[in-house]
Amino acid sequence: MPLTIHHLGRSQSERIVWLAEELGIEYKYVFHKRDPIFSPQSIKDLHPAGTAPVIEDDSSPFTKNKVVLAESGAIIDYIIAAYGEGRLSRTPKDGEEYVHFLEWYHWANASLQPALFRVLMTRRLSNDPEAVHVKVGTAKLERALSMIENRLGETGSYLAGNDVSAADIMAICTLTTMRGFCPIDFDEQKHKNILAYLKRVGDRPAYQRAMKICEGEDFVPMLGPKAVQFSFPY
Ligand SMILES: N[C@@H](CCC(=O)N[C@@H](CS)C(=O)NCC(=O)O)C(=O)O
Secondary structure, three states: OOOOEEEEEOOOHHHHHHHHHHHHHEEEEEOOOOOOOOOOHHHHHOOOOOOOOOEEOOOOOOOOOOEEOOHHHHHHHHHHHHHOOOOOOOHHOOOHHHHHHHHHHHHHHHHHHHHHHHHHHHHHHHHOOOOOHHHHHHHHHHHHHHHHHHHHHHHHHOOOOOOOOOOHHHHHHHHHHHHHHOOOOOOOOOOHHHHHHHHHHHHOOHHHHHHHHHHOOOOOOOOOOOOOOOOOOO
């Protein structure tokens, strides 16, 4: 099995396991436990970024050298091109859906994920919900959530269109597992499309398999309105 996926517990690297399960490709899975909340040495030894996800590929179709890749988007593009026959991505042949795909795929990790972490950091800086940086952080996240809510209202299903894509694989962990670091509740009315989307994803066998592989049988993915703060070590 040439492809190895490294997952750090309760982290964005669940994306890559979900991707591989959706594609039905073979891979070797390696779990790394947080130390106590950051990457352990075993992740830092793999790649100078010291972050998860990381993949290794011993027989890349693109180079004779061993591939060691960090960064979710790069890894997703690589796996889809190398082993996924383009599935779960969109191309110019998909017309308008391609354009939507591009925006949501990149926005998920470049804007949505930082918006959640901005709230996490600003809450740490101040307990006062009226402090200006807390208010700005919260407003930016709320704007991001309302973008998703409206988009899901348009498609009635997934971010790029009717079917799941890598844009969803990129976005979902911010709306689920990452809320364990920064508890953000969803409102049953205001976020009803997001909640229906989380249920839709949670019903996917590949997502269910991925979450069990990543976090074990007892872990309950955060697919409902209420977020639960993780405590470490776990
Ligand atoms: N933009 C990067 C973010 C990677 C990242 O920060 N991963 C977190 C897991 S959620 C991590 O490795 N945290 C541990 C650490 O930074 O020590 C990606 O999408 O791959």
